[in-house]
Amino acid sequence: MEPPAADACAGELVPTRQDPGTRAEPRARAATLWKLSVSGNLGVRLGNQIRSRKGRPRRLLRRPLGGYGRATSARRINRILDALQEPTTYLEVGVWRGTTLENVRATRRYGVDPAPRFDLARLPKNVDVESTTSDAYFEHLDHDMVFDVIFLDGEHTFRQTYADLLHALDHLDGGVVLVDDTIPTDEVSALPDERVSRARRKELGLPGTPWHGDVWKLVVCLAQFHGELGLRTIVGSGNPQTLVWRTDRGATSRRVDHLIEGEVERLTYRETFESGIPDVFQPCSEDEAISAVLEFVQPR
Numbered sequence: 001m002e003p004p005a006a007d008a009c010a011g012e013l014v015p016t017r018q019d020p021g022t023r024a025e026p027r028a029r030a031a032t033l034w035k036l037s038v039s040g041n042l043g044v045r046l047g048n049q050i051r052s053r054k055g056r057p058r059r060l061l062r063r064p065l066g067g068y069g070r071a072t073s074a075r076r077i078n079r080i081l082d083a084l085q086e087p088t089t090y091l092e093v094g095v096w097r098g099t100t101l102e103n104v105r106a107t108r109r110y111g112v113d114p115a116p117r118f119d120l121a122r123l124p125k126n127v128d129v130e131s132t133t134s135d136a137y138f139e140h141l142d143h144d145m146v147f148d149v150i151f152l153d154g155e156h157t158f159r160q161t162y163a164d165l166l167h168a169l170d171h172l173d174g175g176v177v178l179v180d181d182t183i184p185t186d187e188v189s190a191l192p193d194e195r196v197s198r199a200r201r202k203e204l205g206l207p208g209t210p211w212h213g214d215v216w217k218l219v220v221c222l223a224q225f226h227g228e229l230g231l232r233t234i235v236g237s238g239n240p241q242t243l244v245w246r247t248d249r250g251a252t253s254r255r256v257d258h259l260i261e262g263e264v265e266r267l268t269y270r271e272t273f274e275s276g277i278p279d280v281f282q283p284c285s286e287d288e289a290i291s292a293v294l295e296f297v298q299p300r
């Protein structure tokens with residue numbers, strides 16, 4: 001994953017790095033305080049500082065901060081939602097500290113995570129979060145429930161993300177799925193077990209803390225076995241993510257045979273990425289990916 005500490009906190013009140021003696025930091029702080037104040041979030045942000053000192057879970061911002069900001073996922077999701085007719089609906093699988101969820105501008109926002117790290121008792125208006133796994137969530141989700149955008153950022157394994165995607169597709173009606181972390185930084189970041197990956201990185205003295213898991217195999221699987229889906233992988237301008245949508249709204253998506261699934265699972269990072277990002281990922285810029293998706297994604 002884009003390390004949670006980086007992406008998930010990108011929309012937070014992060015002090016700007018600066019050369020000593022410049023006036024950038026006070027200015028940036030003042031701008032952030034102003035933004036928090038006009039958006040009605042200053043009280044929550046100050047309260048969160050106290051909560052953090054007392055070891056209590058943070059509260060989500062009352063309203064998304066404006067603009068397309070530095071928080072990569074929220075920016076991309078908002079660019080799509082802003083092109084749709086309201087009311088819009090959004091689901092996030094794997095919400096963690098809620099940084100993306102709180103910055104997405106959808107009329108109604110839903111989230112699921114077995115261990116969300118914020119206060120579920122005092123959620124903003126029109127936000128619902130269930131503390132459970134994605135499998136359990138989708139199992140009980142009303143069949144008629146549809147979302148405009150679903151962000152898959154839960155368990156970062158091929159098998160679970162594939163299961164999440166198939167469930168998600170059942171709840172789209174001209175909407176789109178954004179899948180996180182679809183291009184690993186290197187072979188170690190592609191290891192499916194986060195602990196093993198981080199330990200190996202330390203052992204090898206590799207820089208940084210990236211971990212993406214083997215979600216990348218999902219893109220290969222979709223490109224090879226799901227002709228009913230369109231996809232584009234966003235590279236540059238932040239974490240690599242893949243947008244997936246049904247090119248024919250009436251089509252259904254069936255899970256591939258378990259033998260094929262096993263074959264996909266056996267793919268290796270080294271072979272797949274030895275000459276760079278394979279064409280099946282349809283790598284492109286954020287602008288190109290969003291333009292492609294907006295040709296298909298329609299307001300209901």
Ligand SMILES: C[S@@+](CC[C@H](N)C(=O)[O-])C[C@H]1O[C@@H](n2cnc3c(N)ncnc32)[C@H](O)[C@@H]1O
Nearest residue numbers: 008094095096099100113115133134153154155
């Ligand atoms: C990378 S963090 C999510 C970051 C968040 N989407 C954001 O942008 O700020 C991954 C989250 O997935 C959650 N998770 C792990 N397994 C899950 C599952 N089976 N279903 C739903 N969420 C899961 C973890 O608890 C963790 O909070």
